[in-house]
Amino acid sequence: METSAPLLGxxxxxxxxxxxxxxxDGVHDALRDPGGVRAWLHAVSARTGFTAPDGPDCPDGPVDLTDDELGRFGDRLVGLRDAxxxxxxxxxxxxRPAAASRTRELEAAVTALNRAAGESPHWSVLSWTPGQEPSRHTRSHGEAGSAAxxxxxxxxxxxxxxxxxxxxxxxxxxxxxxxxxxNHPRREWCSAGCGNRARSARHYQRHRPGTA
Structure with a gap:
């Protein structure tokens, strides 16, 4: 399953x-259900460095959550996203009114972000297999979703x-x-598609009937 969220790098x-x-059709939420949460997490997993919780029975690999964990993780992830x-x-x-967050107050957003950062003790570890490039991972004693x-x-x-x-x-x-x-002085839009729509809208406004 692919995430519905646009991944723009x-x-x-x-x-x-x-x-x-x-x-x-309006505003959509790519994290609306556990399947969407799983799809987004897998889509970005190569960039996160998240690993399983630390322990003798936990392999060193990308986080993979059960459905129950996905439900709890999804709620926390959406709360962080809104902040x-x-x-x-x-x-x-x-x-943009349509872009407004469900977290209305700045102070509440800062509090939510700080709380999320402190929810689970986590630290960085270095992995380096002979013949391969070294990589950084994040480990935790807590639940994998909380660590992520x-x-x-x-x-x-x-x-x-x-x-x-x-x-x-x-x-x-x-x-x-x-x-x-x-990331470039001439960049105005999130994507080429949005740039095309914006230019088309400007053209229409300039040339629509009745425009002086």
Whole structure:
């Protein structure tokens, strides 16, 4: 199963924000059910470094959650996503009503982010198999889902605490609710598709009947 969320190669906190996305039918939630949570987690697993909880019976590999764990993890992930979208709206002065987070207050968003980061003790470990490139993983004594949320929250705190947040943008193409990091001076939209829609809308406004 593939995730319905658009994956634009953005930093992981921004990819999580963009699990709320829109099309002509309205705003959608890629994390609306355990299947959607599993699909998104698997889609980004190569970029996360999340591993199973630390212990003798836990293999060192990507997190794989049971259905019960997915339910709990999904609720925490959505809560973190909503907090991040509220912080993003603050940084970008986001004017889009359809993009508004369910977390309305800035203080509540900050509290939710900090709580998520501290939910599960986690730390980094280095893996290095002879003949292969070394890699960094995140380990935890807690439940795998909690560890993953905490690690994502930690990465999100680093993102918003650094200058990278100043390059965060709300995509203002018609109907879009996504965010992106402006990684090129001429970039205005989250994707080429949104750029095309925005230019088409501008063209229509300039040439519609009755326009002076």
């Amino acid at each position: 953005e930093p992981l906190p921004v990819e999580l924000m963009n699990t709320a996305w829109a099309d002509r 991040l979208r509220r912080l993003a709206a603050e940084v970008t002065a986001d004017p 949320v905490s690690a994502l929250a930690e990465e999100s705190i680093a993102f918003f605490a650094q200058d990278a947040r100043n390059r965060l943008r709300a995509c203002l193409a018609p109907g879009c609710v996504l965010y992106f990091v402006k």
